Amino acid sequence: MNSWYPGHMLQARDALRSVARYLTAVVEVVDARAPQLTRHAPLARWVGNTPVVLVLNKADLADPATTEAWLQWYRQQPSLLAAVALSAQTPGARQQLKAILVARLTPPFRLCVVGMPNVGKSTLLNRMVGGRRAAVGAKPGITRGPQWIRPEPGWEWLDLPGVVLPRKSRDWRLKALGISALGGDEALSVAQALLEQWPELLGDVGGEDPEVALTTWGRGRGFLGPGGTVDLQRTAVSFLTAFQRGALGRFSLERPPV
Ligand SMILES: Nc1nc2c(ncn2[C@@H]2O[C@H](COP(=O)(O)OP(=O)(O)O)[C@@H](O)[C@H]2O)c(=O)[nH]1
Numbered sequence: 001m002n003s004w005y006p007g008h009m010l011q012a013r014d015a016l017r018s019v020a021r022y023l024t025a026v027v028e029v030v031d032a033r034a035p036q037l038t039r040h041a042p043l044a045r046w047v048g049n050t051p052v053v054l055v056l057n058k059a060d061l062a063d064p065a066t067t068e069a070w071l072q073w074y075r076q077q078p079s080l081l082a083a084v085a086l087s088a089q090t091p092g093a094r095q096q097l098k099a100i101l102v103a104r105l106t107p108p109f110r111l112c113v114v115g116m117p118n119v120g121k122s123t124l125l126n127r128m129v130g131g132r133r134a135a136v137g138a139k140p141g142i143t144r145g146p147q148w149i150r151p152e153p154g155w156e157w158l159d160l161p162g163v164v165l166p167r168k169s170r171d172w173r174l175k176a177l178g179i180s181a182l183g184g185d186e187a188l189s190v191a192q193a194l195l196e197q198w199p200e201l202l203g204d205v206g207g208e209d210p211e212v213a214l215t216t217w218g219r220g221r222g223f224l225g226p227g228g229t230v231d232l233q234r235t236a237v238s239f240l241t242a243f244q245r246g247a248l249g250r251f252s253l254e255r256p257p258v
């Protein structure tokens, strides 16, 4: 994280407001499993006329048909220059995003990455700059201000702590995705909410009842508490971790409006 900003929403806003006019585009990263819920509505106001390119990241964890429907929906939004779904963890992501930017913008490309916590901003930036974290602006005497990373001629990425915080931070879906923090004993209620909507997450272990499903799953993994009963809170935490990693399959928590 850059020393220029300790990095919270207020700072991301101020930083973006002051640098937006130097940027060719802002890359907004969202979670493909709930892309609209993980967008940051005020961003458009902050960046003014600078175009926004939307990256639906973690597409490897989302339901492919739902992601395709989202892409079609976003491509009809006049406020977006482009939308692309990818997985920043795969090497091909770099070329995927580059192709979109090259097709829609004119060089030189001056870009920055913005998004909510844990959506994959750092992974994407690292992917785009090919590990070249050596900052272009890191010249003697320059100790303040955001750093530009230049992975190749004509391409510059601003190393900005572009973290924005969700406004609906108590939405259980943001907690299920690991974007909002889970309070002390919230794991169970979030896990239950997930299973109420998507009982298929745990296959046929519990039929329609979330608590039965979790209990069966937890017993199978040996998450037992005093007296041999299943420790449901611990089971729920483990279930959420498995969900976030994609170990339970590919699921989308939000669909585009019809
Ligand atoms: N499955 C999957 N995981 C990802 C992807 N991109 C990032 N991650 C993981 O998501 C977590 C958060 O990523 P990070 O880049 O630190 O997010 P940031 O907080 O937005 O900078 C890390 O564990 C990454 O390995 C992706 O495309 N697919």
Ligand SMILES: [Mg+2]
Pocket: 121, 122, 123
């Ligand atoms: Mg990061």
